[in-house]
Amino acid sequence: MNMIAGRLALPTAALMLLTATTASAETLKLAHFVSPAHVVTASVVDPLVKGVAADSNGTLEIKVYPGGELGAGPLEQYVRTLQGVADIAWGLSGYTSSQFPKSMIVEMPGAMPAGMTGYQMLWNAYEKHLTDEFPGTIPLAMWASEPNIFIMKDRVIHTPEDLKGLKMRVSGSVSGAMMTALGATPVQMPAGQIYNALQTGLIDGVVTGASAVNDFKLDEVANSYSIGASLGHIMFYLVMNEAKYNSLDDVQKAAIDKNSGIELSKLGEEGWNALAAETIARLREDESNTVVDLTAEEITAFRVIADQVRTDLIAAMDGAEILATMQGQ
Incomplete structure (x- = not known):
């Protein structure tokens, strides 16, 4: 009788353990506004x-809501995290440039020294200079895109x-300032709107990284690409609601900490750069495209501006110390 009772007790104990484990499980909601095929999935979200x-x-567990499932507006990604609509969200700093003026120094043309990466610059400066730009959240990753290029429809850019006089889509205030200095009219819009804007002539071209050609099928409407001008980069962030993070137990927090920060940021930047290189190689193979590698003289003309x-x-933002910190000085 005791043996039978013991055998019956074993499944019951196992069931109780399983129930306790299940009850303590937590699910976080991660939101972004692009398709699951976007480079952000393999480079940042999946890891x-x-x-x-x-x-x-x-x-x-982290449950992913792609394509704007938790809200369609790309500009509201950060606010969704603050409000708890999402626990984690991916976004572009440039979409809300006024919130990230110091962080977006990493986007400025010529700000990133040779041999340094955007994620290194951002984490170098985070504790000392950037924490106030991330209120109510914890950055899980911060990184920069590959160098921006000109992506054009029926126009070839050499100088x-x-x-002059062209309408150029930009992702934020930094690239907008650069286009203004070049005599173009900057037009800010989310990346998902670029295809139709190029197709209909609302814009003449785009300043962004080559990876966007792949992610948003821009090669279906663009046909000219100029590479080598000093046009800066684009900054990305992945942030988590701070209160939600603080509500986790120690094991769960440790799991977040281990899989975020500079290493996750590194994966993001490397993923963007790798896709950009693959995309440019593919564009070169298509004879219907014009791919311009600017000459040294042409590059210099852009660099001066x-x-x-x-x-x-x-100078306008008194940011010399922040830039120096980013650069590890």
Whole structure:
């Protein structure tokens, strides 16, 4: 009789353990506004989701809501995190440039020294200079895109004069300042609207990284690409609601910490750069495209203007110390 009772007790104990584990499990909502095929998935989202699940022993799950499922507006990503609509969100600093003036120094043309990365610059300066730009959240990753290029429809860019009077889509205030200095009219819009804007002639071209050509199928409406001008980069962030993070237990927090920060940021930047290189190689193979590698003389003409834009922007915000910290000085 005791043996039978013991055998019956074993499944009951196992069931109780399973119930306790299930009850303590937590699910976080991660929101972004692009398709699951976007580079952000393989480079940032998947490593975070898989790493957190493994290192929390299954007690913490991240459920991903792509394509604006938790809200269609790309500009509201940060606010959704603050409001708790999403626990984690991915976004572009440039979409709300006024919130991130110091962080967006990393976007400025010529700000990133040779041999340094955007994620290094951002984390170098985070504790000392940037925390106030992330109220109510914890940055899980911060990184920069590959160098921006000109992506055009029916226009070929060789010199600054070629931009005069053109309508150029920009992602934020930094690239907007650069286009203004080149005599173009900056038009800010989310990346998902670029395709139709190029197709209909609302804009003449785009300043962004080559990876966007792949992610948003821009090669279906663009046909000219100029590479080598000093046009800066684009900054991205992945942030988590601070109160939600603080509500997690120690094991769950440790799982988040282990799979975020500079290492996750590194994966993001490397993913963007790799996709950009692949995309440019593919564009070169298509004879219907014009791919311009600017000459040294042409690059210099753009750099002179870009350097002045950066100097003016840094002076206007008294940002010399922040830039120096970013650069590890």
